[in-house]
Amino acid sequence: MEKPNTFESIRPLSGQYSCITDLRLNAWLGVATLFYLAGVALVKFNPGLSPLAKALLTLTPLLPGLLYLRTCLRFIRGMDELQRRIQMEAWLFSALGTLIISTIVNTLNANGVTLGDLQHGLSLWGTFALAFALWLVGVAVANCRYK
């Protein structure tokens, strides 16, 4: 019987880590990051670009990003029911936590209270980093719960 996907197979030092699985899952994330960096560099070093070209360059990471999302969904579908539940709980925790923290930061900013360098709210990378950190916390909590 085919083995289900597990979170341990993509977590380094878990004892079940598989580099191939990790690469297969995260390849599109790498491509999206490269597209993003290339887009930022091109926009920065070519100030004469038209707004449409700038918009296209800035939005190019969206396509590999969507493909990454598809790969993630397929990976989660390949998990067994408990692993899927753990992932769903972790994603829900991450999404709601990010939403709540972003709202708090924006509400504080709107009322003249600035937290550190967040006078413009969370940046794109800040939001991703926060969501990722909360997802890790969610997975750890759920794993403890079902251990």
Next chain:
Amino acid sequence: MKNQLRTLRTARDWSQGDLADKLGVSRQTVNAIETEKYDPSLPLAFKIARLFRQPIEVIFEAGE
């Protein structure tokens, strides 16, 4: 939900990993069911019942 999974598994001298492989789930899932921290879905419960050739209500018993 109470269950007899551990008793049935150990009677056959299977490890949690062996049972997980037979059911197509992870070892963590088998462990979570045995420790009654997770109730399996109906399809998985039927799969377990078929594997052990026991009626489902013999393996799983609804708690209070």
